[in-house]
Amino acid sequence: MCGIFGIYSHKDAANITYLGLYALQHRGQESAGIACLDGDSAHFHKQMGLVSDVFTADVLKALKGILAVGHVRYSTAGSSDLKNSQPIVVEYMKGYLALVHNGNLTNARIVRDELRDSGSIFQTTTDTEVIVHLMARSREKTTIDRLIAALHIVEGSYSLILLTQNELIAARDPYGIRPLCLGRLRDSYVISSESCAFDLIEAEFLREIEPGEVLVISERGLQSLFPFKRMTRKHCIFEYIYFARPDSFMFGRTVYTIRKAFGRELAKRDSIDADMVIPIPDSGIGAAIGYSQASGIPFELGLIRNHYVGRTFIEPEPSIRHFGVKLKHNAIHDLVKGKRLVVIDDSIVRATTSRKIISMLRYYGAKEIHFRVSSPPTKYPCFYGIDTPTRKQLIASSHTVDEIKSYMKCDSLRYLTVEDMKNAIEGDYTFCDACFTGDYFIPFPKSMDMEQMELFSNDY
Numbered sequence: 287m288c289g290i291f292g293i294y295s296h297k298d299a300a301n302i303t304y305l306g307l308y309a310l311q312h313r314g315q316e317s318a319g320i321a322c323l324d325g326d327s328a329h330f331h332k333q334m335g336l337v338s339d340v341f342t343a344d345v346l347k348a349l350k351g352i353l354a355v356g357h358v359r360y361s362t363a364g365s366s367d368l369k370n371s372q373p374i375v376v377e378y379m380k381g382y383l384a385l386v387h388n389g390n391l392t393n394a395r396i397v398r399d400e401l402r403d404s405g406s407i408f409q410t411t412t413d414t415e416v417i418v419h420l421m422a423r424s425r426e427k428t429t430i431d432r433l434i435a436a437l438h439i440v441e442g443s444y445s446l447i448l449l450t451q452n453e454l455i456a457a458r459d460p461y462g463i464r465p466l467c468l469g470r471l472r473d474s475y476v477i478s479s480e481s482c483a484f485d486l487i488e489a490e491f492l493r494e495i496e497p498g499e500v501l502v503i504s505e506r507g508l509q510s511l512f513p514f515k516r517m518t519r520k521h522c523i524f525e526y527i528y529f530a531r532p533d534s535f536m537f538g539r540t541v542y543t544i545r546k547a548f549g550r551e552l553a554k555r556d557s558i559d560a561d562m563v564i565p566i567p568d569s570g571i572g573a574a575i576g577y578s579q580a581s582g583i584p585f586e587l588g589l590i591r592n593h594y595v596g597r598t599f600i601e602p603e604p605s606i607r608h609f610g611v612k613l614k615h616n617a618i619h620d621l622v623k624g625k626r627l628v629v630i631d632d633s634i635v636r637a638t639t640s641r642k643i644i645s646m647l648r649y650y651g652a653k654e655i656h657f658r659v660s661s662p663p664t665k666y667p668c669f670y671g672i673d674t675p676t677r678k679q680l681i682a683s684s685h686t687v688d689e690i691k692s693y694m695k696c697d698s699l700r701y702l703t704v705e706d707m708k709n710a711i712e713g714d715y716t717f718c719d720a721c722f723t724g725d726y727f728i729p730f731p732k733s734m735d736m737e738q739m740e741l742f743s744n745d746y
């Protein structure tokens with residue numbers, strides 16, 4: 287998972303991109319980077335860490351130029367280190383290129399092996415790098431035609447922004463799996479994974495980039511191309527469930543509205559007598575509000591989250607641990623004591639977090655705990671850009687709801703059904719839901735099943 291941002295023709299391109307990345311920080315906390323192309327030179331800076339740590343005033347000052355792209359990373363392919371961070375900046379026969387990508391190219395390994403066998407030297411282990419190699423080798427004349435030729439070869443999901451010395455190009459895969467939108471900031475254009483970045487910089491939201499669209503922004507204005515075969519839309523429903531920021535407008539709807547609707551659907555089929563609905567913050571909040579409104583059971587913030595727990599937390603001396611889940615979540619004792627609770631989270635992955643939270647609530651005297659999940663059981667790994675662990679680690683892939691309930695030690699457990707999820711979305715249902723249904727519409731090599739990385743170990 288990643289967040290991408292780009293700006294065309296603004297005197298403070300790097301500074302605006304920095305702000306844009308700030309608004310997209312939730313999409314990736316591993317590394318951040320910005321590249322600016324300025325006439326014949328390229329300036330870029332990328333580093334492991336949060337946007338606020340990576341960029342200082344001096345660093346931003348050195349990023350000269352009126353065109354910029356930026357990236358925050360949460361790796362799905364390629365190991366988590368600096369050489370794999372983006373933007374990828376290269377110099378090829380047509381000049382400098384800077385590329386940022388959100389998604390996952392399912393045939394990257396195969397394409398990469400072929401390129402390597404015929405002489406390409408790879409600098410990173412990311413799937414994204416194959417795009418620039420394919421462009422460099424293409425026989426097409428213009429950069430845009432080279433990009434289109436490269437995108438005809440790769441498969442999988444991509445929302446990407448490419449910077450040349452005088453153009454900003456945005457492209458979205460034919461299924462429109464990952465989000466990407468276009469905005470205007472006075473005389474400049476901006477591209478972002480999510481519209482919440484436009485609000486911050488006071489840009490006007492114009493529209494989403496269409497699935498299969500290649501949008502070229504240059505001196506001649508906007509040029510929109512549709513070079514690929516039209517496909518059925520398959521927007522990632524998990525963006526609505528968990529990933530996107532609630533204040534973003536995405537796939538034609540506001541994310542918060544959908545999260546509440548998921549909660550409402552959950553409540554519709556429930557007839558629990560309970561004293562309060564409490565979310566596991568932050569991810570469960572929208573659905574818990576919807577559940578509370580539909581059921582009439584009062585909403586309470588029974589759990590409080592510490593927002594300052596970084597990924598690098600080191601357990602101190604063994605004698606004074608185990609802090610476990612309390613590092614991140616704590617309950618309000620006298621609120622939950624003796625109460626019948628409906629506890630809501632957006633999803634269950636391994637059930638380890640939820641299990642610990644349930645045990646903590648019991649410790650503080652909760653009388654009943656009815657756990658509700660505002661998505662269907664996550665049974666299948668994602669190969670299209672969200673890092674879910676291997677099938678083995680997804681508890682719902684090998685356990686029934688009843689078994690999960692016993693493991694979590696709650697009084698009852700219910701998930702949203704796939705039907706409920708579809709009902710919650712007004713208008714046409716044009717979504718990928720493969721992690722719930724196993725309905726993979728782009729094939730992937732068998733080996734990928736093994737390669738899914740473990741990101742859940744230090745952050746949940």
Ligand code: 5GP
Nearest residue numbers: 569631633634635636637638639640745746
């Ligand atoms: P579990 O209870 O299964 O251990 O953890 C579930 C939690 O993981 C939920 O609160 C959910 O918000 C969170 N989660 C779901 N998908 C992802 C993801 O892709 N990355 C991270 N970091 N957390 C996720």
Ligand code: SF4
Nearest residue numbers: 522523524668718721
């Ligand atoms: Fe999104 Fe799930 Fe599809 Fe992956 S498999 S793109 S997480 S809906």
Ligand code: MG
Nearest residue numbers: 567568569746
């Ligand atoms: Mg969560």
